[in-house]
Amino acid sequence: MTRKVLFVLLGLGLLMLLSGCTSGNKKYSSTPEGHVQNFEVSVPEYTISGILINSTNIDNQFISTKGVVEKTVAAGMYTYAKISDGTGEIWVAGPKTNLKPGSKVKLYGALVVLNFKSPALNKTIDVLLMTQSFGSGESSLHGTTEGNSTSAVNVSVKKLAGGYTISDIFTRSKDLAGKEIEFRGVITKVLPEIMNKTWIHLQDGTKDNVTGENEIKVTYSGPEKFKVGDVVIVKGKLETDVNIGSGYFFRVLINNATIKKDET
Secondary structure, eight states, X not given: OOHHHHHHHHHHHHHHHHTTOOOOOEEEEEOTTOOEEXXXXXXXXXXXXXHHHTHHHHTTOEEEEEEEEEEEEEETTEEEEEEEOSXXXXXXXXXXXXXXXXXXXXXXXEEEEEEEEETTTTEEEEXXXXXXXXXXXXXXXXXXXXXXXXXXXXOOOOOOTTSBOHHHHHHTHHHHTTSEEEEEEEEEEEEXXXXXXXXXXXXXXXXXXXXXXXXXXXXXXXSOOOOTTOEEEEEEEEEEEEEEETTEEEEEEEOSOEEEEOOO
16 A cells, blocks of 8 residues: 555544544533533543554554553654553554653543554554644543534533624635634644644534534634633635545635634
8 A cells, every 4th residue: 555545644634633533432511601611521531552452343443542652753744652551552643743852741532553564664663642632641532622612512602792603603604705704612622733834623602504514613823712601703705616535525615714702
């Protein structure tokens, strides 16, 4: 299999997470103001030895783990890192990241892949983890916001004065294409360092009455840090029918948006 095909497959694994595919069960409740609270996650957490021992049973499943970086290998848009936790060691592949030996990482929603042929390492990796982000090892796995999302969040956010609802954006997407729009929403997913940008998913309690779509994807490149449950105001140009390759297509997308927390 060629290097190009292998990297496309790796990209597909990362983009599965980007597009909202996950095996975790999430529960949300909301305040009257629309803030999401009581966030719970049930993605199983393993030690590295637990992953290796149970690898055939958890193949192609999403898991969480943590460890210390032992070594890294750069591979174009991706970084391979060997991590250990005292019980074993395992290779992880993710987006290009500047990792140093000794760095602590926590992986949420990493995809288990068996017998991965890696041209970058010139070997077949018995058990590989594909991750959308090499998260910091200093925060709690179940408190992290990276990679957390839901298909149905129980929120109701007040429409921004002079702005749009998510229902408006989908319903009027043809008219709004190429125009700068603004809306208020609740963050349901945060994915940093994907194609050199941070991707966030937002909902506001409304949906497209025809398709049922209720979540907008937005990218930004600024230093701001957001978390699941933040109510934010998004401003940017609406793009429609966006194809980013590898078979991934977005009906609507706001690229390089300006995002700020709603302090009202």
